Amino acid sequence: MTKFKKTSMSLFVIGVTWLPSAFATNYFAGIDALYLQPRNDDLDYVGVFNANGSFRISNLDPDFQWGFRLYTGKGFNNNNDVTLSWQHLHSSNSGDTLGGLDSPIFPKWLFVSIWQNIHGHATFDYDEVYAVLAHTQNFQSPWQVRYGFGPEYARIHSEVNVSAFNLNSSIAVGHSDASHFNGIGPRFEGNLFYNLNKSLNVFINANTALLIGDRDVSLNATDKIDNTSKIYSGHNTVVPKVGFQLGINYSQPIGIIGGAGGVATTIDLQAGWQTETYFSAIEHAEAGIIGGEGASLLTTKTSNYNNQGVFLGGKLRTNCL
Template sequence: MLKKTTLAVLGLTVSTMASAGMYSEPPAPTCTPGDVTVPCEAKQWDLGIQALYLQPIYSAQRGYELGGTLLNNYYNDVDPDWGWGYRLEGSYHFSTGNDITATWMHYDADSRLAPYYGPYYVTALEDFLPGTFRQYVDNRFDQVNLVMGQHVDFGLLKNARFYGGLQYADIQVDSTYYYNVPLTVQAGTFGVRTFNNTDFNGVGPVIGIDYAYDVTPSFSITANTAGSILYGTSRINRADVYNVGLVALNDYGSKHSIVPSVEAKLGANYAYPVAQGMLNIQGGYQVVNYFNALQDIEFQCCTRTVAFSDFGLYGPYFGLKWVG
């Protein structure tokens, strides 16, 4: 009797376990992400220099000048010449992937543009006369960043550096128009020039990401994006000057401005081991744009209003950076 009872209990237990196995939910799938790590603690320095070959670009009123004649007018794109600049960089690396980095980007290039068409002021008439002119433009740009960054590895092939800090920018665009004037005006003025100068300087927070994908242990594809919001002062000065020394017309304005900016780069990096560290050979293409940073005097039937313009730079870069 005891034997039969024991067999019955064992049979019921096996049946219950089998039923539970048949009707229980399957185990949930698991996903194992790639490792996200920071470098081991280290103290290093790096120094870098890049050559920049860039072209300035504007928007709105400052991006155009009139062409043609009084009765047959059209808009000419202001297309400044390409010019050289440079970027200097220095960093101190410490702890587990942290760094303090200072960078300085400098650009200064002149352009000679023609022919354009526009008004100049004649004091004897107390009015504007139309005329053709040649334009000389000097674009100057300085950008200084002081930031703190954190390096992060995403698996074996991908890494990124997140950074934030302060940015200072100084933008100056000075334009001089040399007019072709009639003999009657030439006799009284000995020539007419117009100075149309604008600038912006400001400071504010900046954040960004440097990204790299290692194709080989030495060669990587790189990308960067950054953004800032600067608070500063924007100014405009437009003056018609006769070569006899008379300032016939002078417009000046200054205002506080909030100017956002964006920056992006796409390039490549080759790391070459040297006796005292690593030498990185860099190259790529970059764009920088400051929104509504500049002012301009806009003429509408010889009435003068203020317009705003972006300031941008774009072009290739190449350079070297030593880490050790």
């Protein structure tokens, strides 16, 4: 995993430093507050046989969580710019299902029994880092187009815990299912701007990346006396990614020294909606009983990782450096 981090940081340094500083016309830095909901299709943790003979499956439902995006870069007088960005999101959600004498319960990876309580817990840790060299094309109209490319690194760690308590013991048994992906690859992005007036514009951003990395999968027993763990061999994998943003930007100059050719500083305020999807990024053990021969027969399946929600942030641009 470390090799991908070292490679990505080397590429970022190259991308930032190879451009001649004599062409720089401004520097910028910004921060966005993110309010995102992580999504995954493999968050079922228990099945319940109801007294009327029906069967239902309970899933963990992640809530919206706060994250952030930090970015910086510099622009050049030929309408090129280089940008370095880091986005981070951590989420943690739990769920409980109560049983009874008339409701046999099937916890994920455990056997059907008269369990008293089933507790499920899911966490996601997501980081995205990229460096992009881009060019902005100005038209004789309100429209502007920006397009660029560069390296991207992503880390997606997912963990699902299922614990079960029976009627005669206060000791929980269960498993912790972990999927750790780290990858790096080429990123391409495009931005479309429509200027409503001198200070206000709306924008649509789209990006895609093809990440090559490794993924480790494990199913660990929380009570190793009564349960069996299974470590799946790590393997290389390819994860495609797409992302979109729709937002509005307001620009306000806050300082000009020395007339038109002097030092200028501008604050940009941005707000909007975004979504990102990493295809087949998460791999978990399928539902089934683990233990004895079942430990070697239990297979895995992949699922997508997505987060979507709103962003609100600000950017400072200046040519005083």
